[in-house]
Amino acid sequence: MSHTSVAPVASNGRRMISRCSAFFFAIAISVVCTDITSAQIWVEQSTTRFPQPDPLDYTNQLTIGDLDGDGDLDIVWANGGGFSSAGAPQVARIYINDGSGVFTDESVARGAASGNFRGVELGDIENDGDLDIILAQDFNRQPILLVNNGLGVFTDGSATRLPALTLSCTRAQFGDIDNDGDLDLYLTNGGAVNRFGAGQNKIYVNNGAGIFTDETATRHPVAVLAEPMDAIFGDIDGDFDLDVRAASTGVNLSRLYRNNGAGVFTTVAGVPNDRNAYSYDFGDIDGDGDLDMFGANASPTSLNAEFLLRNDGTGAYTDISANISPNPTVDDNDSKFLDYDNDGDLDLIVARLGGTAERIYNNNGLGVFAEVTGLITPISDSSLDIKVADLNGDGRLDIVTGQGESGSFRNRVYMNTTGAVDTRAPTIRTEQLANTMVINAPYVVRAAILDGMTSDRNFFDKGIELHYSIEGGPFLQTPMQYSGGQIYRGSIPAEPCGGVVTYFVVATDFANNVATSSTKSFTISSLVTPGDFDADGDVDEVDGTILASVLLGTDMNPAHLCRADLNADLLIDGLDIRVFVALIP
Secondary structure, eight states: OOOOOOOOBOTTSOBOOOHHHHHHHHHHHHHHOOOEEOOOOEEEOHHHHSOSSOOOOOEEEEEEEOSSSSSSOEEEEEEOOOSSSOOOOEEOOEEEEOSSSOEEEOTTTTTOOEEOEEEEEEEOTTSSSSOEEEEEETTTBOOEEEEEOSSSOEEEOHHHHSOSOOBOOSOEEEEOTTSSSSOEEEEOOOOSSOTTSEEEOEEEEEOSSSOEEEOHHHHSOOOEEESEEEEEEEOSSSSSSOEEEEEESSBSOOEEEEEOSSSOEEEOTTOOOOBSOOEEEEEOSSSSSSOEEEEETOOSSSTTOOEEEEEOSSSOEEEOGGGEESOOOOOEEEEEEEOTTOSSSOEEEEEESSSSSOEEEEEOSSSOEEEEESSBOOOOOOEEEEEEEOSSSSSSOEEEEEEOSSTTOOOEEEEESSSOOOOOOOEEEEOOOOOBOOOSSOEEEEEEEEBSBOOTTOOOEEEEEEEEEETTOOOEEEEOEEEETTEEEEEEOOOTTOEEEEEEEEEEETTOOEEEOOOEEEEEOOOOOTTOTTOSSSOOHHHHHHHHHHHHTOOOOHHHHHHHOTTOSSOOSHHHHHHHHHHOO
16 A cells, blocks of 8 residues: 655644554564464455445444344444545445345435535434434534434434534534433534634533534533544443543543533543544453543554553543553554453454554453454555444454545455354443432433443443332333443333332343343332322312222322322222221311
8 A cells, every 4th residue: 555645734733643654664563563473363355245346435434333223233434535624525325234244335325414524423312213323524514413214214404403503523422411311412623624623522412302402511611622533421430420531632632521410521630641642442441340441542652652541440540551562653543342252351453544454452351451463354554443343143243444544445344254252241230229209200220331342332232121120019121221331221110109119230232142230229208198199298178089089080190099098908999088087187
């Protein structure tokens, strides 16, 4: 692959790092490094699994998900050329999986949009059970929101559903920041020219029907950040709400923002400095249940080296980049965690802008990573984004890369042909609800769930369910919704009769491994005086009228029905009238 471009100059006058010279340096590094070698697992099969002829789009990012509800994983590509100035708009292509990992380009038929897109993500914006698409657009343009009709056909809803604001946006991420049961949006913003400028990142809040309002001023710290490149949600402190890591290619400009639980963010102090960060990923690298961080290209001490941060469980991070061996100073853009050997810990793959292959590291279980060579078909290309997913349903994680900036721009798929099959269930940590006297509102339960892979939407699942029982009765179940990061949300219906509620969470991953959380319980109690059906503090003729209506079957208010069984014999009859008369002062 030949490179003839020169390093561009950013809008602030700083010369950008030469992406091309990094390619040649990467080759030199690969020659002198002595790495662990292993038999090849991933085989490049792009020309037989992706549509041909290859469109050779300038791809900046991709996302994977089941767009059409048929149970397999499709791909959306965020395309659009130009590094520091806009190229020609390109289609954000939609590739539909036939179930065996062979894809068809159905972009036109399914309503794909065109633009200069840097990022793409999926989320169910109106809780109708399908995945909608947000496309982050660079060069001071409005993001594009595509709404799914349930069959994987999309309509552009940007004009009616998004604020009429233009941004130089590299990433837009869905997450329920205020725990109201719908997905909001966090968007990076490089200002009025391009992503190498400076601007205020944005928060758009969902009204529950998929219509968003700009609430940045009341929810986000005032922070004009230069060169914003990435943003990702994660619960850094174990309180079941979504915090945000925002990455910048400036010096010490990446930020970590903590959520107060109501969707209002403050800056976390004391996070180790970084530099030139293209992306961040959260993952539990040492099995202690909290989210550690990996920053591609983000080392503050060695230009273009990787940055690894360990969480102490409270959201305080320590630089442990020395745990990556080797950690060369080459130009990388993205990464993902995956348990490729099925040993229960998260290994690592790094997307390289040059070199002869994507770089893969094995985790020793303690968060110490050693490179393993020979696992993947060696190809020299410019990977700007990388995802892992089981594309053909064989229980193994495949790899997809998006290509841009230089080379032929051929996006690639590497099929896992001989690797370990996933037999490990997810891990679940469930929120403990407090005892309550509230009887007229649902009881929201959240769970933090992790599995042997990461993406910007956590792991791919085949169902997350909340199971609950009231007063020792049969267990009922309700689906849990994805909230962003590693958080899922479910609701137990209002229980006007009160009682002890027992609950647990069941999670099924994409390989059909099932995990069941520990069982928790809480008590719903009411201090309403017996016979006080209207809960006004006394027993009078109004309450008698309510009891009569219950007996006649004309009042079906659940709270009244519960309180009408005054002698606790599980019947509402004349005996309850006798008890009521005795209660009248």
